[in-house]
Amino acid sequence: MTPRKDLAERNDRALLQAARDVLAEDGAHASVAAIAARAGVGIGSLYRRYRTKEELFQRLSVLSLDHWNRAAEEGLADPDPWAGLAGFVRSCVEFGQGSLAPIAGTIEVTEEMSAKSRRGDELLRDLVRRAHEAGVLRPDVTAVDISLLIEQMGRSPLVDQLRKQARDDLLPAAFEARRRLIAIVLDGLRPGRPALPGSPPGEEMFTGRWAPDAAAGTSPA
Amino acid sequence: MTPRKDLAERNDRALLQAARDVLAEDGAHASVAAIAARAGVGIGSLYRRYRTKEELFQRLSVLSLDHWNRAAEEGLADPDPWAGLAGFVRSCVEFGQGSLAPIAGTIEVTEEMSAKSRRGDELLRDLVRRAHEAGVLRPDVTAVDISLLIEQMGRSPLVDQLRKQARDDLLPAAFEARRRLIAIVLDGLRPGRPALPGSPPGEEMFTGRWAPDAAAGTSPA
DNA sequence: CTATTGCGGAGCGAATCGCTCCGCAACTTG
DNA sequence: CAAGTTGCGGAGCGATTCGCTCCGCAATAG
Numbered sequence: 001m002t003p004r005k006d007l008a009e010r011n012d013r014a015l016l017q018a019a020r021d022v023l024a025e026d027g028a029h030a031s032v033a034a035i036a037a038r039a040g041v042g043i044g045s046l047y048r049r050y051r052t053k054e055e056l057f058q059r060l061s062v063l064s065l066d067h068w069n070r071a072a073e074e075g076l077a078d079p080d081p082w083a084g085l086a087g088f089v090r091s092c093v094e095f096g097q098g099s100l101a102p103i104a105g106t107i108e109v110t111e112e113m114s115a116k117s118r119r120g121d122e123l124l125r126d127l128v129r130r131a132h133e134a135g136v137l138r139p140d141v142t143a144v145d146i147s148l149l150i151e152q153m154g155r156s157p158l159v160d161q162l163r164k165q166a167r168d169d170l171l172p173a174a175f176e177a178r179r180r181l182i183a184i185v186l187d188g189l190r191p192g193r194p195a196l197p198g199s200p201p202g203e204e205m206f207t208g209r210w211a212p213d214a215a216a217g218t219s220p221a
Numbered sequence: 222m223t224p225r226k227d228l229a230e231r232n233d234r235a236l237l238q239a240a241r242d243v244l245a246e247d248g249a250h251a252s253v254a255a256i257a258a259r260a261g262v263g264i265g266s267l268y269r270r271y272r273t274k275e276e277l278f279q280r281l282s283v284l285s286l287d288h289w290n291r292a293a294e295e296g297l298a299d300p301d302p303w304a305g306l307a308g309f310v311r312s313c314v315e316f317g318q319g320s321l322a323p324i325a326g327t328i329e330v331t332e333e334m335s336a337k338s339r340r341g342d343e344l345l346r347d348l349v350r351r352a353h354e355a356g357v358l359r360p361d362v363t364a365v366d367i368s369l370l371i372e373q374m375g376r377s378p379l380v381d382q383l384r385k386q387a388r389d390d391l392l393p394a395a396f397e398a399r400r401r402l403i404a405i406v407l408d409g410l411r412p413g414r415p416a417l418p419g420s421p422p423g424e425e426m427f428t429g430r431w432a433p434d435a436a437a438g439t440s441p442a
Numbered sequence: 443c444t445a446t447t448g449c450g451g452a453g454c455g456a457a458t459c460g461c462t463c464c465g466c467a468a469c470t471t472g
Numbered sequence: 473c474a475a476g477t478t479g480c481g482g483a484g485c486g487a488t489t490c491g492c493t494c495c496g497c498a499a500t501a502g
Contacts, residue, residue: 004500008448029250032491042450043492053491101378105386141405148379148398149405157322157372161430165326170429177369177422184362184370184417188409196405201398208391209382225469229479253460263481268461 014039015046019060020099024155025164027102032056054107060100061107065116067095072123082136085127086186089150093182098154104209121147138191142200146189153185235260236267240281241320245376246385248323253277275328281321282328286337288316293344303357306348307407310371314403319375325430342368359412363421367410374406 018039022030032053036043050056075088124143131137158174239260243251253274257264271277296309345364352358379395 002500004448007499011448026250027248029247031489033489036450042448044450044494045448047492048448098378101382104382141401145398145401145405149402151378152374152402155376155378157319157376158369158426158430161322161325165430167429170425173422174426176419177366177426179419180362180366180417180422181370181373184366184409185406186409187411187414188405188407190408190414193408193411196401198397198400201394201401204391205379205395205398208388209379209386223469225479228468232479252458254458257481264461265463265481266479269479274460 011039011041011045012049015041015049015056016060016063019056020096021160021163023057023060023102024096024099025160028106030102057100057103057107058110058113061103061113062110062116064095064097064100065113065120068092068097068120069116069123071095072120072127075127076123076130081127081131081134085131085137085146085189088124088127089146089186089189090182092150093153094178096154096156098151101151101155101209109210135191137189138193138196140196140200141189144201144203144205145196148201148205149185149189153182232260232262232266233270236262236270236277237281237284240277241317242381242384244278244281244323245317245320246381249327278321278324278328279331279334282324282334283331283337285316285318285321286334286341289313289318289341290337290344292316293341293348296348297344297351302348302352302355306352306358306410309345309348310367310407310410311403313371314374315399317375317377319372322372322376322430330431356412358410359414359417361417361421362410365422365424365426366417369422369426370406370410374403 015035019030019035022035022038026034032046033043035056036046039046046056050059071088071091074091075084078084078087121143124146128137128141128143128146132139156174156178159171159178162168162170162174236256240251240256243256243259247255253267254264256277257267260267267277271280292309292312295312296305299305299308342364345367349358349362349364349367353360377395377399380392380399383389383391383395
């Protein structure tokens with residue numbers, strides 16, 4: 001690995017991480033200038049890698065979906081159906097799944113994104129089905145409920161804001177506080193509780209936002 | 222009530238509601254132009270009521286804190302400690318407590334805001350204490366955990382985005398989906414579960430964001 | 443040594459920002 | 473009824489920010 005390639009790869013990674021963080025903090029208003037500055041690189045470095053802001057966001061979406069799918073596969077590989085599902089939820093929430101939600105409807109959904117999203121739905125349905133069969137997940141909760149829950153928990157106002165304010169001193173406590181919230185939510189998914197209100201949500205809770213006309217899937221990206 | 226006053230009051234209310242919605246959708250980047258447009262009024266109507274954008278946001282904070290405090294008092298007035306707490310949490314989440322979090326640190330915290338926030342903390346501690354004494358709330362959860370939980374749930378990516386995209390057709394289903402998530406979370410607050418991870422969060426989870434130097438309280442506004 | 447390559451960031455044209463102020467119409471008052 | 477009042481919408485101000493292009497330069501590669 002030459003120093004030139006080493007630096008370029010470090011910048012690759014820094015840009016992607018910065019984009020994710022700034023998106024989480026600023027939502028759809030995230031600017032490329034803010035992203036480059038957060039990554040500690042010049043704006044030219046960003047445009048040497050991505051032709052447009054949209055292409056960068058599409059790349060982030062793909063990476064996010066990859067993480068989702070990997071976490072789901074790992075959850076399915078766990079012999080304990082509850083541990084598999086809980087581990088998946090934790091992993092997704094801590095990764096920040098849902099951080100890209102603000103850009104829903106503002107970027108074109110590529111075929112790659114759609115395919116990965118559909119794959120993610122399928123994996124999540126498998127996780128949910130085997131947890132139901134094992135009797136370790138409340139029977140009235142659906143895969144879409146879980147997707148929505150991950151999206152809801154995946155964007156942490158607490159963490160995002162402390163990051164934005166560069167309050168690194170408070171971040172460890174914030175991560176811990178978030179872990180407690182995740183544990184509360186996971187406990188709420190256990191069986192033995194009065195039925196949830198209303199009827200299960202449909203897929204249009206996601207498709208309605210990302211691509212009203214495409215088979216986009218329900219992974220929140 | 223004269224037509225002139227009637228219209229002016231309607232515009233008052235429309236502006237406040239629009240400000241809340243646009244803040245929820247756009248975060249700290251919410252523009253006064255977007256707020257006025259959402260309210261269906263001209264920009265002059267906004268500035269006739271609030272001298273600056275900051276004054277508008279301060280007003281929103283006060284109203285939000287008022288809602289929190291009212292909901293807590295109603296919760297305390299309920300003879301059932303669990304129903305009181307659960308009703309409070311539901312009311313706050315559905316009101317959208319936490320929508321103002323993106324402006325933390327960008328506006329000056331007024332004495333009025335501080336006083337109401339401290340009052341809100343006190344009321345919440347009362348709600349939590351009596352639920353603990355009645356054995357209906359898991360013993361390891363604290364008032365700060367609950368504040369953070371309300372903030373986490375209070376901003377709904379689902380609802381905010383459908384609003385932003387003017388997908389009114391999907392909003393009823395979205396509200397219902399949110400109710401299910403709230404129910405899951407409330408179930409997770411019930412006792413009889415393994416202990417939560419880590420130690421309870423401190424007040425700096427809020428004070429660190431809103432006013433690092435003031436006794437600002439922990440209500441999320 | 444020369445050639446290559448990726449760097450940071452200045453600056454472009456356009457868009458957006460918070461806010462002021464104008465003309466006007468609806469309402470209120472005498 | 474007419475004159476005065478008042479709140480309206482929104483044009484446009486000066487400043488800032490946006491996404492993006494392109495330049496000079498320095499580090500690296502061959």
